[in-house]
Amino acid sequence: MIDTKTKYMNPYLAGVLLGLVLLAAFYLTGRGLGASGAMKSAVVATVDVVDANYATTNSFFGKFLGGPNSPMKSWLVFEVLGVLVGGFISGAFAGRLKFKIEKSPNITNRRRIILALIGGALFGFGSQLGRGCTSGAALSGMAVLSVAGYVTMVCIFGTAFALAYFFRKNWI
Amino acid sequence: MAPIIPLNGYTEELNLLAAFLIGIGFGFVLEQAGFSSSRKLAGMFYGYDITVLKVFFTAAITAMVGLIFLNYLGLIDMSIVYINQYYIKSAIVGGVIMGAGFIIGGFCPGTSVCAAAIGKIDAMIFIGGSLIGIFIFGLTYDWLEPLYNDAFVGAPKLSEELGIKDGLLAFAVIFMAVMMFWLGEKAEKMFKRDDISKEI
Known part of the structure; x- marks a missing residue:
C-alpha cells in the first residue's frame, strides 16, 4: 500500500523551513518575502512598453517608472523568479512535474x-x-x-x- | 550585525542575487509542503486538509521568534527591518477582496507561481487573472486613491498597540497557534475526504 502521507513534507517541518527562509530574508536584506509586488512590476513594465506615455502619466503606474532602472530590476521580481526555479526543483525531485x-x-x-x-x-x-x-x-x-x-x-x-x-x- | 546587505552597503546586484536565492528556498519549501495544489490549499476552508494553517503559522512563529532572539542578542538592527505600513481601510478592504479571490481561485500569488512551476494550468490562469486585476487597479487608481490612502496610522506593532512586550505577544501568538493546530487536527479527522486526499 502506498502511504500517501509521505508524499509531501511534514507540514510543521515545512513551516519551520519556510520560517527560516523568511528569517534569512530579514537577516540578509531587512525585508520579508513577497509575490504580488513582482506581478505589479510585470504589469507596470508591460504597460510601459505598450504605451509609455500613458504609463508615466497614470498616477499608479507612474509611481514605479522614471527611475534609472526598469521596474523589472526589483528585489521581488528576482525573488519570484527564484520561486519558479525552487518550485520546479522540488516538483522534479518529487515527481510532480505535469501539465x-x-x-x-x-x-x-x-x-x-x-x-x-x-x-x-x-x-x-x-x-x-x-x-x-x-x-x-x-x-x-x-x-x-x-x-x-x-x-x-x-x-x-x-x-x-x-x-x-x-x-x-x-x-x- | 544584520540586516547584512543594507548595513554594509553591498551592491544592488548582490541584493538581487540574494533575492533570487531566497526565492529558490521559498519556492522549494512551498512546493514540498503541497502549496502547489489548489485542492490542498482549499482544504483549509473545508477542514479536510489544514496544511495551510500548519505551515503558515509555524513559519510565521519561527521567523517571529528568530527575529526576537536576534534583536535580543543585538545581532539585528530592527530599525532598518521593514515593518508594514498600516492604512486601516485599505488593509481591511484589500484583505477581504483577497480572501474572496483565494476561495474562488484556489491560490494566492506566491502559491500560484509555485504551482505554475510544476505545470498546473489553473495556476497559470490564476497568474494571468492577477495581472489583469493589478492592471484594473492601476486603471481605476484615481478613483480608488481616497480609500487607498485613507486612515493611515504609520507602521504600528501589535505589541505596542496592546502595550505588552514583544516576547509576551509572541508567546500569545504561539499559544493561539497551538490551539488552532489542535482544533485543526480534529477538523481533519472530522471532515476527512480520502477521495480528495489521495488525488492531491
Whole structure:
C-alpha cells in the first residue's frame, strides 16, 4: 500500500523551513518575502512598453517608472523568479512535474479556468489595495509583529472561510 | 550585525542575487509542503486538509521568534527591518477582496507561481487573472486613491498597540497557534475526504 502521507513534507517541518527562509530574508536584506509586488512590476513594465506615455502619466503606474532602472530590476521580481526555479526543483525531485488542470471532479475544466481567472483578478486587485498579499503583507507582516500583517491575515482567511460554503461545489 | 546587505552597503546586484536565492528556498519549501495544489490549499476552508494553517503559522512563529532572539542578542538592527505600513481601510478592504479571490481561485500569488512551476494550468490562469486585476487597479487608481490612502496610522506593532512586550505577544501568538493546530487536527479527522486526499 502506498502511504500517501509521505508524499509531501511534514507540514510543521515545512513551516519551520519556510520560517527560516523568511528569517534569512530579514537577516540578509531587512525585508520579508513577497509575490504580488513582482506581478505589479510585470504589469507596470508591460504597460510601459505598450504605451509609455500613458504609463508615466497614470498616477499608479507612474509611481514605479522614471527611475534609472526598469521596474523589472526589483528585489521581488528576482525573488519570484527564484520561486519558479525552487518550485520546479522540488516538483522534479518529487515527481510532480505535469501539465494539468487541478479541480474537483464535480466541475468542468472550463469552469475551473474561469474561476481561476476571476479569483486571480480579485487577488491581484486586492493585493494592490491591501499593499501586499499573503506573503508580503500577512506572513512577513506577522513575523515583524505588524498590526497591518495580522489585520490582513485575519481578513484574507476570515473572508475565505466566510465564503467557503457558497463555493463548496467547486472544491468538495 | 544584520540586516547584512543594507548595513554594509553591498551592491544592488548582490541584493538581487540574494533575492533570487531566497526565492529558490521559498519556492522549494512551498512546493514540498503541497502549496502547489489548489485542492490542498482549499482544504483549509473545508477542514479536510489544514496544511495551510500548519505551515503558515509555524513559519510565521519561527521567523517571529528568530527575529526576537536576534534583536535580543543585538545581532539585528530592527530599525532598518521593514515593518508594514498600516492604512486601516485599505488593509481591511484589500484583505477581504483577497480572501474572496483565494476561495474562488484556489491560490494566492506566491502559491500560484509555485504551482505554475510544476505545470498546473489553473495556476497559470490564476497568474494571468492577477495581472489583469493589478492592471484594473492601476486603471481605476484615481478613483480608488481616497480609500487607498485613507486612515493611515504609520507602521504600528501589535505589541505596542496592546502595550505588552514583544516576547509576551509572541508567546500569545504561539499559544493561539497551538490551539488552532489542535482544533485543526480534529477538523481533519472530522471532515476527512480520502477521495480528495489521495488525488492531491
